[in-house]
Each structure stands twice: as C-alpha cells, then as structure tokens.
Amino acid sequence: MIASVKMVSMEIPHATHSCPKRTKMLSQARKPYDVGDVIEQYSQGQISMNVRLKELHRRLDQMLGKSGTHLSGKNGKPITLGEKLQQMDQQIQMMDRKIDNISYSIHAILREIQKTPRIETSTCS
Numbered sequence: 001m002i003a004s005v006k007m008v009s010m011e012i013p014h015a016t017h018s019c020p021k022r023t024k025m026l027s028q029a030r031k032p033y034d035v036g037d038v039i040e041q042y043s044q045g046q047i048s049m050n051v052r053l054k055e056l057h058r059r060l061d062q063m064l065g066k067s068g069t070h071l072s073g074k075n076g077k078p079i080t081l082g083e084k085l086q087q088m089d090q091q092i093q094m095m096d097r098k099i100d101n102i103s104y105s106i107h108a109i110l111r112e113i114q115k116t117p118r119i120e121t122s123t124c125s
Helices: 002-011 013-018 020-030 035-064 081-115
Strands: none
Touching: none
16 A cells, blocks of 8 residues: 555656655566565465475374374385374264164164053062
8 A cells, every 4th residue: 555655756847856756666566576575585485385285284284193103005005194084083973873773773663662562460469
C-alpha cells in the first residue's frame, strides 16, 4: 500500500521535475529486476520449504513411528507411513465387523431368551 502511494506520488509530473531525488527514485523503481536476485530469493524460498517439510516429516515419524524401522513388507522393502495407515485402517474395519457380529449374536440370544416360556419353580416347605 505504501509502495503504491509512493509510486503514484513519484509519477506526478510536477513533483519529478522539481526534485532530482524523486527522479532517481522513479528510475530505480522502473528498473527491471536483477535475475540473480530473483533466483537467489527463489532458492532461499525452496530451502525454507524443504526445512519445513523435513520438520513435518520428522514430527510424523515421531507420532506414527519411523517408517520401516521394525517391519518389512511382503517383498522385503520397508513399510511406508501410508502403508502403515492403510494396514491400521484394515485392522479397524476388521474389528468393526467382529463387533457387529458379536452385537448381532447377543441380540439374537436375547430374542431367543425372551421367546422361551419361563418355568417358575415354587419352593414348598
């Protein structure tokens, strides 16, 4: 915002004619970018992004366990985090099916118990 205000103030004709400092600033503002500076800024951004990705990967390894440390896949390759998550998802689905089967069996047993007539035994003394 401030830069745009400065640019507008520099482009006013009467201001540039009266002040050589503003003329110099205007010519610097219109100067094309130095390719070396642009590449350097880009590489600094890449380095910063790589550092952040490594930190994120380290934190994921810390939370989920480092990939391939103890387990190997079917072909002997280390198991990746994605494969570990997929295995965990499959195990959870299998446990969910077992719980559903147990719940169904309990409800079936309760229905059978409620259907059968109860025989009351009387104790006579």
